Amino acid sequence: MDPLTKRFIVLFEYTVICLLAIAAVEYFKYSTKIHYDWFHCTPVYEPISSANNIQRVFAVGGPSCDKRGQFKTIIKRIGRDYPVNTERKSFCVIEDKSLPYKHYPVENGNKGNPGYYAYIASTRDDDDMEKLADLCQSASIYNI
Secondary structure, X not given: OOHHHHHHHHXXXXXXXXXXXXXXXXXXXXXXXXXXXXXXXXXXXXXXXXXXXXXXXXXXXXXXXXXXXXXHHHHHHHHHHOOOOOOOEEEEEEEOOOOOOOOOOOHHHOOOOOOEEEEEEEOOOHHHHHHHHHHHOOOOXXXX
């Protein structure tokens, strides 16, 4: 076989290997995009009642959404949704101590109870602040 032909065969093999590696990476990116809830925690906002502006925030997700992931998601979401010194808010983060640190409730679509949840209120309304203090009990209240 001609040495030039051998070089083209080797070049073709390397090209195929590189294209397969790129295809594998793109397939992984596509599958994680489709199954985003499986790999990430998703924050959920719930109003406490229509009479006040207090919201309850918690995170749910797939197997990687343990208590650590839920805590990070809640804090990041609060930091992004309420810019510092623009909108005065107070919040507290409460841990559900009845759940183990690593809990993966994904059977039958039930994502289970959150390991952490937060209450957020506007600092402008004194009634909301009193209600927030009652909801937070002994947890620290942070102001942003």
